[in-house]
Amino acid sequence: MAEVFNWQLNRTMQYPYEEVRPVRQAAAVFDTNKCIGCQTCTMACKTCWTSGNGQEYMLWNNVETKPWGSYPLAWDVRELELLGPQHWSGDTYTGKTIFEAAPTGERNIAWKPTDLDYAYPNRGEDEVNVSLTVKRYHLKLPQDMWFFYLPRVCNHCTYAACLQGCPRQSIYKRPEDGIVLVDEERCRGYRVCYEACPYKKIFYNHTTRVSEKCVFCFPAVEQGIQPRCMRNCIGKIRSFGFLSTPTEVREDNPIDFLVHVRKVGKPLYPQFGLEPNIYYIPPIHVDSDDFLKMLFGPGARAAIESYKRAMNGEDNELLAALLLAVSTDRIIHRFAVKGNTVEAWDETGEKVVSMPLKVPTIERVPYDPDLEVYRYNIT
Amino acid sequence: MPATDERVSRRNIIKGAAVGAGSIALAACAPDSAEGEGVHVTRVSRVPADDPDHHAWRASTAKVVPLGPQDMALPQQLSPSISSVRVQAIHDGERIGFRLEWDDAESNDLTVRVDDYRDACAVLLAPGAADANLRTMGSATTPATLLQWKADWQRDLDFGRQGLEAVYPNRSIDTYPIVYDTPPDEVDVGSYEAAGATEWLPGLNVGNPFSANHRSTPVEKAIAFGFSTTTTAPTQNATGRGVRTATGWRVVITKPLSAADDGELAIMTATVSTCAFAVWSGSVRDAGSRKCPAKSVHALNVGP
Numbered sequence: 001m002a003e004v005f006n007w008q009l010n011r012t013m014q015y016p017y018e019e020v021r022p023v024r025q026a027a028a029v030f031d032t033n034k035c036i037g038c039q040t041c042t043m044a045c046k047t048c049w050t051s052g053n054g055q056e057y058m059l060w061n062n063v064e065t066k067p068w069g070s071y072p073l074a075w076d077v078r079e080l081e082l083l084g085p086q087h088w089s090g091d092t093y094t095g096k097t098i099f100e101a102a103p104t105g106e107r108n109i110a111w112k113p114t115d116l117d118y119a120y121p122n123r124g125e126d127e128v129n130v131s132l133t134v135k136r137y138h139l140k141l142p143q144d145m146w147f148f149y150l151p152r153v154c155n156h157c158t159y160a161a162c163l164q165g166c167p168r169q170s171i172y173k174r175p176e177d178g179i180v181l182v183d184e185e186r187c188r189g190y191r192v193c194y195e196a197c198p199y200k201k202i203f204y205n206h207t208t209r210v211s212e213k214c215v216f217c218f219p220a221v222e223q224g225i226q227p228r229c230m231r232n233c234i235g236k237i238r239s240f241g242f243l244s245t246p247t248e249v250r251e252d253n254p255i256d257f258l259v260h261v262r263k264v265g266k267p268l269y270p271q272f273g274l275e276p277n278i279y280y281i282p283p284i285h286v287d288s289d290d291f292l293k294m295l296f297g298p299g300a301r302a303a304i305e306s307y308k309r310a311m312n313g314e315d316n317e318l319l320a321a322l323l324l325a326v327s328t329d330r331i332i333h334r335f336a337v338k339g340n341t342v343e344a345w346d347e348t349g350e351k352v353v354s355m356p357l358k359v360p361t362i363e364r365v366p367y368d369p370d371l372e373v374y375r376y377n378i379t
Numbered sequence: 380m381p382a383t384d385e386r387v388s389r390r391n392i393i394k395g396a397a398v399g400a401g402s403i404a405l406a407a408c409a410p411d412s413a414e415g416e417g418v419h420v421t422r423v424s425r426v427p428a429d430d431p432d433h434h435a436w437r438a439s440t441a442k443v444v445p446l447g448p449q450d451m452a453l454p455q456q457l458s459p460s461i462s463s464v465r466v467q468a469i470h471d472g473e474r475i476g477f478r479l480e481w482d483d484a485e486s487n488d489l490t491v492r493v494d495d496y497r498d499a500c501a502v503l504l505a506p507g508a509a510d511a512n513l514r515t516m517g518s519a520t521t522p523a524t525l526l527q528w529k530a531d532w533q534r535d536l537d538f539g540r541q542g543l544e545a546v547y548p549n550r551s552i553d554t555y556p557i558v559y560d561t562p563p564d565e566v567d568v569g570s571y572e573a574a575g576a577t578e579w580l581p582g583l584n585v586g587n588p589f590s591a592n593h594r595s596t597p598v599e600k601a602i603a604f605g606f607s608t609t610t611t612a613p614t615q616n617a618t619g620r621g622v623r624t625a626t627g628w629r630v631v632i633t634k635p636l637s638a639a640d641d642g643e644l645a646i647m648t649a650t651v652s653t654c655a656f657a658v659w660s661g662s663v664r665d666a667g668s669r670k671c672p673a674k675s676v677h678a679l680n681v682g683p
Binding site: 047051052053054056104105106107112113114115118165167168169184185187188189190191192194203204205206207208209210212 | 450452453454455456457490491492493494496531542543550552555556557566567568571579580581582583584585586587589590606607609664666667668669
């Protein structure tokens with residue numbers, strides 16, 4: 001085992017391979033506060049990549065309602081149970097990662113779902129955190145019930161568990177962008193990868209009898225275009241780009257800005273130790289800090305406070321970076337705020353976004369004399 | 380989910396036939412040899428390519444090969460479920476054949492569900508006289524020839540390619556948009572081939588043998604240069620057949636004595652080579668390096 005540095009844990013950890021980071025890492029930030037659970041991302045991916053035989057219950061992209069939703073069934077709870085206590089000391093994780101907790105003869109702890117665990121992708125949809133049958137809440141205000149949507153794709157982890165688990169090295173991480181792919185020619189369907197991935201985002205295709213996973217729409221990414229699930233996001237919650245390591249942060253890179261500068265983007269279950277590259281802005285209305293810390297690490301509450309400042313007009317730069325989400329099909333490499341306008345450029349230097357931070361309110365008179373009608377939508 | 384009536388009846392037919400045939404063959408078998416000796420390859424007039432119960436096997440002395448844990452490469456199988464395999468070997472001057480027989484109460488011949496793992500067995504062939512250094516799937520300088528029989532490939536051959544309907548006969552599909560002209564319940568791999576749309580089945584599209592729609596043999600010939608390097612050989616000329624017995628599997632595996640591919644072992648008559656064996660039990664999720672390998676390599680004494 002090699003000693004590698006995991007910045008999300010703020011410490012070194014054990015991993016079977018040496019620390020080799022890609023030239024740049026494809027990454028995304030999802031704003032859970034804006035997700036409406038419409039599943040458009042799910043369908044965008046499903047219709048593009050996984051509509052064939054053997055992929056009936058394969059969802060490279062899914063949206064879960066937390067706290068109860070999960071696909072496959074209770075994936076996170078079962079992984080966390082196997083992992084045991086997860087302690088943080090400040091920003092440093094002092095518990096074990098899935099690699100460090102590996103039993104004898106294995107490379108990691110692993111929950112092994114059955115086929116029926118994949119059969120209920122919408123389990124827990126729109127269910128709140130407490131049972132309505134236990135206590136009647138309908139007259140209580142402010143309400144302390146909550147749920148939120150958690151959209152999930154492959155995290156294209158820096159220390160991918162699927163990759164290190166494969167005994168044939170059939171899974172590889174592209175040096176040019178960090179996208180994790182399965183070599184469909186080399187895979188022999190041993191399924192160690194699907195066991196190893198704690199996020200359960202690598203799947204077995206029963207028709208081809210080999211593994212498949214999210215490819216981050218690499219044919220699009222290679223042309224400077226965002227993945228399909230990002231482009232089709234109705235709620236505009238998804239920011240896609242390339243993330244730098246904490247030592248090479250570029251403040252004008254919106255992904256760096258969200259993750260490293262303002263630190264509003266938090267990894268999902270960082271304690272697993274994979275350094276996942278999908279980041280989440282935690283939900284502001286969840287009242288359990290313990291729950292948020294379990295999902296997003298110790299910085300979850302601070303991220304929420306930063307996010308609130310932007311929403312209150314106290315941080316226009318952060319607001320600008322957030323507004324860039326799904327504002328263009330092109331991958332944004334640089335952004336700048338000029339007065340009330342945010343501008344962004346792609347890799348070629350072409351300006352791809354120019355939009356106001358705050359859209360002026362225009363008020364029309366209710367009566368339109370030309371059409372001789374009254375309008376109710378006057379602002 | 381419970382197995383289908385159709386599936387149960389198919390299995391009963393297989394098992395019934397195997398029990399009958401197995402009892403005849405067992406009664407006719409030569410006695411087992413002692414441990415520690417090599418595997419003797421007896422010359423016969425013809426190696427039966429796909430008949431585990433052929434009378435030719437009576438000419439061969441059986442050897443009981445102890446199996447143990449796989450504790451060298453990760454992930455390991457530290458609790459092997461199969462303790463031994465009975466091995467016989469014959470040749471006819473053109474082909475070499477092995478018959479492997481082992482106990483495994485549960486038949487696992489599907490790889491449809493994510494938690495379906497196949498039963499399998501394999502023969503490792505390498506140069507040298509019982510060269511222990513080659514137990515690790517050959518080495519970087521000395522490749523090993525691997526012949527693996529797979530129970531799911533056997534079922535594909537016997538009953539046609541097994542798909543979701545083998546497990547869930549009452550499944551309901553809205554549509555497969557890529558091959559929308561075909562009624563959903565009739566869509567199979569051939570539908571994609573006919574439509575020229577195999578890119579939607581990536582494993583098949585890139586020629587992965589595990590994804591193949593049509594099989595001619597349940598035995599895969601592969602070449603390995605150590606752990607993690609097993610690669611399907613370009614020439615697939617190994618044959619075989621496996622049947623269920625009352626207590627497990629009886630499998631025959633054959634290949635030409637000559638070598639057709641780079642790295643493949645050419646076996647000469649009246650010489651000694653290295654061989655080893657392994658068995659996988661699907662019931663305990665054996666796959667890849669999770670297996671029950673022979674505790675040691677053996678000399679393969681090929682008769683004149």
